[in-house]
Amino acid sequence: MKKWLIVSTLLLLLAASFAGCAKNNKEKVYVYNWGEYMDPEVRVMFEKETGIEVVYDEFEQNEEMFPKVEAGAVRYDVVCPSDYMIQKMIDEGLLAELNYDNIPNIKNIDPVYLKSAEEFDPGNKYSVPYCWGTLGILYNKTMVDEPIDSWGAIFDEKYSGDILMIDSVRDAFGIALTYLGYDLNSTSVTELEEAKALLKAQYPLVQAYVVDQVRDKMIGGEAALGVIYSGEAIYTKRENSDLEYVVPKEGSNVWIDAWVIPKNCRNKENAEAFINYMCDPEIALKNFEYITYSTPNKAAREMITDPDIKDSPVAFPDESVLNRCKTYRYLGAEIETLYNDKWNEAKME
Amino acid sequence: MKDVTQVNKPAKRLNGEAGHHSLKIKKTTWLSMPYLLWMAGFIILPLILIVYYGITTEDGAATIKNLLLISDPINRRALLLALELSLISTIICLLLAYPLALILNKIKMKSNSFIVMIIILPMWMNFLLRTIAWQNILERTGVLNKLLSFLGIGPLNIINTPGAIILGMVYNFLPFMVLPIYNVLIKIDRDIINAARDLGANSMQTFIKIILPLSLPGIISGITMVFVPALTTFVISTILGGSKIVLIGNVIEQQFRLGNRNEGSGLSLVLMIFILISMAIVSKYDKESEGSSIW
Numbered sequence A: 001m002k003k004w005l006i007v008s009t010l011l012l013l014l015a016a017s018f019a020g021c022a023k024n025n026k027e028k029v030y031v032y033n034w035g036e037y038m039d040p041e042v043r044v045m046f047e048k049e050t051g052i053e054v055v056y057d058e059f060e061q062n063e064e065m066f067p068k069v070e071a072g073a074v075r076y077d078v079v080c081p082s083d084y085m086i087q088k089m090i091d092e093g094l095l096a097e098l099n100y101d102n103i104p105n106i107k108n109i110d111p112v113y114l115k116s117a118e119e120f121d122p123g124n125k126y127s128v129p130y131c132w133g134t135l136g137i138l139y140n141k142t143m144v145d146e147p148i149d150s151w152g153a154i155f156d157e158k159y160s161g162d163i164l165m166i167d168s169v170r171d172a173f174g175i176a177l178t179y180l181g182y183d184l185n186s187t188s189v190t191e192l193e194e195a196k197a198l199l200k201a202q203y204p205l206v207q208a209y210v211v212d213q214v215r216d217k218m219i220g221g222e223a224a225l226g227v228i229y230s231g232e233a234i235y236t237k238r239e240n241s242d243l244e245y246v247v248p249k250e251g252s253n254v255w256i257d258a259w260v261i262p263k264n265c266r267n268k269e270n271a272e273a274f275i276n277y278m279c280d281p282e283i284a285l286k287n288f289e290y291i292t293y294s295t296p297n298k299a300a301r302e303m304i305t306d307p308d309i310k311d312s313p314v315a316f317p318d319e320s321v322l323n324r325c326k327t328y329r330y331l332g333a334e335i336e337t338l339y340n341d342k343w344n345e346a347k348m349e
Numbered sequence B: 001m002k003d004v005t006q007v008n009k010p011a012k013r014l015n016g017e018a019g020h021h022s023l024k025i026k027k028t029t030w031l032s033m034p035y036l037l038w039m040a041g042f043i044i045l046p047l048i049l050i051v052y053y054g055i056t057t058e059d060g061a062a063t064i065k066n067l068l069l070i071s072d073p074i075n076r077r078a079l080l081l082a083l084e085l086s087l088i089s090t091i092i093c094l095l096l097a098y099p100l101a102l103i104l105n106k107i108k109m110k111s112n113s114f115i116v117m118i119i120i121l122p123m124w125m126n127f128l129l130r131t132i133a134w135q136n137i138l139e140r141t142g143v144l145n146k147l148l149s150f151l152g153i154g155p156l157n158i159i160n161t162p163g164a165i166i167l168g169m170v171y172n173f174l175p176f177m178v179l180p181i182y183n184v185l186i187k188i189d190r191d192i193i194n195a196a197r198d199l200g201a202n203s204m205q206t207f208i209k210i211i212l213p214l215s216l217p218g219i220i221s222g223i224t225m226v227f228v229p230a231l232t233t234f235v236i237s238t239i240l241g242g243s244k245i246v247l248i249g250n251v252i253e254q255q256f257r258l259g260n261r262n263e264g265s266g267l268s269l270v271l272m273i274f275i276l277i278s279m280a281i282v283s284k285y286d287k288e289s290e291g292s293s294i295w
Helices: A002-022 A040-050 A062-071 A083-091 A104-108 A111-117 A151-155 A169-179 A189-205 A214-219 A230-239 A268-278 A281-291 A298-303 A319-323 A333-346 B002-017 B019-027 B029-054 B065-071 B073-106 B109-124 B127-138 B143-150 B162-187 B190-198 B203-232 B235-241 B248-257 B261-284
Strands: A028-034 A053-059 A127-140 A163-166 A206-210 A225-229 A243-246 A252-260
Touching: A028 A062, A028 A268, A040 A053, A040 A268, A040 A281, A053 A062, A062 A083, A062 B248, A083 A252, A104 A268, A104 A298, A111 A127, A111 A252, A127 A151, A127 A169, A127 A214, A127 A230, A127 A268, A151 A169, A151 A189, A151 A225, A163 A169, A163 A189, A163 A214, A169 A189, A169 A252, A169 A333, A189 A206, A189 A333, A206 A214, A214 A225, A214 A230, A225 A230, A230 A243, A252 A268, A268 A281, A281 A298, B029 B065, B029 B261, B065 B073, B065 B261, B073 B109, B073 B162, B073 B203, B073 B248, B073 B261, B109 B162, B127 B143, B127 B162, B127 B235, B162 B203, B162 B235, B190 B203, B203 B248, B203 B261, B235 B248, B248 B261
Parallel strands: A028 A053, A163 A206, A163 A225
Antiparallel strands: A127 A225, A127 A243, A127 A252
16 A cells, blocks of 8 residues: 555656646747846846747856756757857757748847857857957956056966956966967867966965856955956946956957757747847847947947947957957867866865 | 755654554554655655766766766865864854753743744745855955954955855854754753752763753754755855865765766765765764664
């Protein structure tokens, strides 16, 4: 009797979990985006205009997003990874080709960015650029006694305990490799070993390894230097005028985050409707004003009223800055593991 | 894992106490069905999955590679550090909680339920929020340092140190030490203590020979309920350690976050073994108390 009960409950549980999968998911779109990366109002507006409910989840790192999409436990319709991660997802056959008939607003995206997106997505078959930016140092002018223009500052013992390092493997190694004069897409074991040694030497100087938290900590004056994405710079400067953003002279990373549709999505049309909505100039502008990450949407940029921001060197850096920046490329599973292992080793006392 | 050890205990004790009412119990077994269902779905099944993933590769072939990951210098250090910090936290909790429980036991019934409520009160607020609040208190420009600088004392660097993590552990888990000890103490028959005093024992002797041994079951469950969550935590170390201090919980969490569920499960299994060992050591000192041991 008892055994029978246990077995039957287990079976019931299994049956219940399968029943959940069979449910029809009409009129919903499952979005997986970076944290703090969209005006929440936009989601409500999209729901009102299209009647499609937005189910929204957030991630903090590309590396965290990938296994979830790959495993397909949630089956997202729209995801917003960065360049090198999109390349990896294309390589592994995880993405569905976009039907541009459903995304007419693509015309608003500046061709310059579509062209740079071809570096990781040849022919723009799988992705539509959403935001772009650089990686740099945000520093508090009252806490440093010299103009900061080099990655050297975040490896300088002078600022021990005043440094917020980015907790993201490609960015950390990108910085170290660039500072050492190597390519930020290096696959050389010796170069990576050198970069790891540099990052390990930095460990005692670092106050904390953070991603999204860097913003509030810098605004609050917790640290003198923080590695940050350019999009956060406008917002943080608005909140604390002592802060200044710089793309170091040694060079840095320029990145594009773009919307993609996983092959295991639930509803491709809804996903395309969502992407199309994001490319609407009014919506892109609304998002830009909320998250302050540079928009590749030409029509939206022209609508920016504040001249300080429209021509902001932080949001829209000039050629000379961009010329010293490079994009990350996907380096293959083996090198990726090597990066991850070295990063874990670097973050140890 | 911790659920199994913690949840089993009251159940066993109940059986022991109610042994002679077995007739009555039989009729009411069906009442335990909801819990059995719960246990099957959310404890047994996940455990089986962890064991399965822990001893297989991604392709399903058997391996012990995942278990051996613990010998990797990074993981070994993380485990040792986690053991160290959770041990310190448990000892601090015990030293704080035992006298408190003794005092609570001595004062009158009315005010004492009030004090118990005060102890539980922080738990009305979410654990994560409380830990983030500690981050704001301990930060360089945080509440504590502002207060200290007002008093003319230099800023203290507490955040992102092992000390901050211990503080977070003690703060969050202290009620789990106080309550079991208190519950055992109030059940000690006053007559036994009075008898000891009548027979000439002074208060120190009464404490050491009577109260302490009788309260051992409470101490043991308190230690279990503090040590195990402290050993496995990754939230406290992330928030109060600034991701600079990596505990075994962080390593496991990272493995799962990066999609390496076999590696994560393997390390979890090793951690479970360590928990079982420590429980075995603890329960050695608990022979008199019936039912408290998990063996």
